[in-house]
Amino acid sequence: MSSRRVSVMILAAGTGLIVTLTCAGWCAGLRVNMTPSYPRGLWRIEMLDREAAVGDLVFICPPHTAEFERAFARGYIRRGLCAGGLSPLIKTVVAIVGQQVDVANRISIDGRPLPDSEVRHADAAGRPLAPFAGGVVPAGELYLHSDFAGSYDSRYFGPIPSSGVLGLARPVLTFGP
Template identity: 30%
Template sequence: MAKITRKQLFIAAAPAIVFVIAGTVAAIGGYRINTTPSLPMGIWKVSKELSIQRGHYVSACIDPAKPAMQTAVKLHFLADGHCKGGYAPLLKQIVAVPGDTVTLTDAAVTVNGQELPNTATMKYDFITELPAAQRGTYTVQAGHVWLIANENPRSFDSRYFGPVSYAEIEHTLRPALTY
């Protein structure tokens, strides 16, 4: 059996060490690292002011009582984190605000008559059955938004869990270094 040198061990461990250090520095400095394909991957700056406007990116702790969230948590579909229910906040874009009209069909999500790309509402997730929000047309109520992440057509977002209350939104995010 070949002997592993300290140098080889250090080279093998370096990426993990860098990732842990970067994550710690990012969390302390008000940054979040996104490693999921729902939004551009990279580093996101947490804004000191919560801004709930169409087009803004947010982190949200979705109500774990929603059927899609119960399924996602039960099946460990989401990373562990500090949200009620034990999962990590979801990073999504606000696509609809109070007064907007959202239509969910099998083919797409439409907001105020504009179809959003990569938003086919899937009845089932590619891993397991995941309840989808009821198809139909909705008027966004006061104090609620719809969150979509159409970078990835299979993103877990309002297509599944429906509208999100302002109380579920933690932070506004801005891309700092993404790809």
């Protein structure tokens, strides 16, 4: 057998192994986070057998809207397997149905300031960001946040449907803060 043929067989076997492991990981709820909103690395989706609650760190599919298509075009989110071909977000639930969200220079929930919630009026590329106007979180929606200052979260897109929650986000092997 020629060395070229052996090389091709090894490459094919290696590719097959990578595809198999990737598919197995996907089916087991493993996801790779490459955004700075939470530590980069390998995460797991843990099934949630109740409604999402304040303090839950969740994987959530963004709704298929013009707002999220613009976010994709600006590079805030990536392509993935959610509706509209977008990637799920990892965010912390900070307000649920009936809670009042006030937006000024920072976010307040029911009159209490939310730590690390300063509102930016431009992104890292200098493009304008319009903050969410604020208001009461409607039924069936969640207000989401990340402590990362440059996070694209509900400060800008407002509450989103809780029906998009895939489950709790649990780090498996992550790097960074």
